[in-house]
């Protein structure tokens with residue numbers, strides 16, 4: 001059972017927070033509570049507690065600060081029209097965190113602990129879950145080496161923390177198609193590296209290419225593999241899919257690609273709608289005659305791609321209004337928001 005810090009004001013969670021729900025993007029809106037659990041030396045996490053959302057104390061010598069020993073997750077809660085709140089496949093995030101923790105030499109919470117902690121955090125912040133159709137509550141679990149180290153070694157103590165923020169669309173384009181540029185100099189991941197797990201260290205290195213691209217007016221960067229510079233990998237913050245007729249292709253999960261939960265869900269939804277989905281090496285040249293390209297991720301959901309610039313050539317797709325990505329977006333969000341019947345058991349009430 002989670003406990004709320006006794007000194008806190010307890011908000012009436014049946015009311016909505018007093019913000020302009022028509023004007024939320026993807027920026028942090030501080031909410032009421034965060035969840036914190038610690039794992040001292042034995043690798044077993046304490047029960048954890050809800051604390052007021054705010055700064056945390058860390059030793060300047062913490063493993064996370066010095067050596068980047070940390071992972072994050074991302075999932076969303078939606079408010080249904082009946083007022084109840086649902087999570088989308090939270091146990092998948094729990095498993096992915098466990099897999100990443102193994103790669104990063106960290107203990108991780110059990111799947112049950114993870115899901116329970118997510119539910120408690122969402123419930124304590126229920127007034128921040130946007131009204132139906134206005135967005136979602138983005139949930140950010142963190143797992144970090146919080147104990148002090150000086151020599152390079154796994155930290156002696158770990159912190160599992162969850163904070164939340166109401167969010168709207170990830171890209172400033174909203175639901176409009178995004179414009180990508182294929183990156184030729186920098187790479188996101190290398191074979192044998194950590195591209196396939198959600199370590200925090202995968203994200204700062206993409207900022208340089210991303211900011212150069214944004215300064216030129218692009219929405220984000222599409223990375224190629226680092227060996228052949230020929231195969232699609234992913235966008236800085238999401239996976240990529242290429243549509244040709246009834247075939248949808250996406251880079252296979254082979255260590256350098258993040259196993260996105262939206263990616264996995266879209267594959268299943270597409271197959272159930274009669275598409276053939278191929279997980280394989282997808283050559284950059286296939287962009288030349290693709291019908292549509294779209295990106296998937298928890299934050300971006302399903303984002304249609306309007307154009308991709310590759311070696312100075314701008315490839316445009318369907319005037320950006322891709323019928324396939326539109327169909328898959330509607331199917332997926334219908335499930336996530338509890339609008340359509342969840343025959344697969346993907347949604348979990350809090």
Ligand code: COI
Pocket residue numbers: 073074075203236237238297298299300
């Ligand atoms: C997510 O989609 O949840 C992510 O973790 C990507 C992040 C860069 C916003």
